[in-house]
Amino acid sequence: MDPHAHRDPRTGGEWRPEARAARSHGTVEPEHGATLVGPVERAAPEATARRMRPALVLPIIAALCFGCYTIWMDHTNGAKGGQAALLGLIAAVVTGVLGVTLVHFQATMLTETRALAYGALFGASMGWLYSLGGSTPSVLKSTVWGLVMFGVMFIASLYVFRTHRDREPHGLHRPRRAHTPRRPHVPHAAH
Structure with missing residues (x-):
């Protein structure tokens, strides 16, 4: 076992040495390169709670x-x-x-x-x-x-x-556009 590795008290897993920045906050944060090695990885309570809209x-x-x-x-x-x-x-x-x-x-x-x-x-x-x-x-x-x-x-x-x-979730249905006059159709000259 690495002497700098510590155990996660919640899951019993091991933190790798590169997870030191995340340990100061008490969580494992993947954006800092931290990974949790262990048998059980728990999700945050907010992620597991299913709430109705x-x-x-x-x-x-x-x-x-x-x-x-x-x-x-x-x-x-x-x-x-x-x-x-x-x-x-x-x-x-x-x-x-x-x-x-x-x-x-x-x-x-x-x-x-x-x-x-x-x-x-x-x-x-x-x-x-x-x-x-x-x-x-x-x-x-x-x-x-x-x-x-x-x-x-x-x-x-x-x-x-x-x-x-x-x-509204989909925004305006028919947004108004400025009216641009159409150019008259000019037939091509015969060769």
């Missing part, structure tokens, strides 16, 4: 709230507890899957398409909740309410997406 957490929380509200609406309209819980679970799963899918693919969509997708999800959800109302509304009333909520969400999301273009 906040953009994916919000649709899941919204779906859970939607499912709980569905349970409450159905239960207050006379449904038994198990039936209301099953309906709420189905509503939460369906809206959660659709919401997470929409958030996952929104970076590939045009602004108008993304606003349409958010409006469709919100309008369909609100129309369905309206159909759970106590006075047994007709299908036509639920559809009209869903279309109104679709329009509200479409306008609101389009406004947000258009005014916050600098934060």
Whole structure:
């Protein structure tokens, strides 16, 4: 064993002599030429922790709230507890899957398409909740309410997406260019 080599107290591995600059900080840093020789190499806790992105957490929380509200609406309209819980679970799963899918693919969509997708999800959800109302509304009333909520969400999301273009993951869709006049086509002279 090299007399200048030291043991890593965390893993029991050996530091090579060229790792002296890194030892002063208590870590093995490859940019200084340090390598850890030993049976176990542990990754930093930040590297092993898998965290969900906040953009994916919000649709899941919204779906859970939607499912709980569905349970409450159905239960207050006379449904038994198990039936209301099953309906709420189905509503939460369906809206959660659709919401997470929409958030996952929104970076590939045009602004108008993304606003349409958010409006469709919100309008369909609100129309369905309206159909759970106590006075047994007709299908036509639920559809009209869903279309109104679709329009509200479409306008609101389009406004947000258009005014916050600098934060979009894909930037401007159609950047404006200065108009350059076309030169007239001049036919070549015959030889």
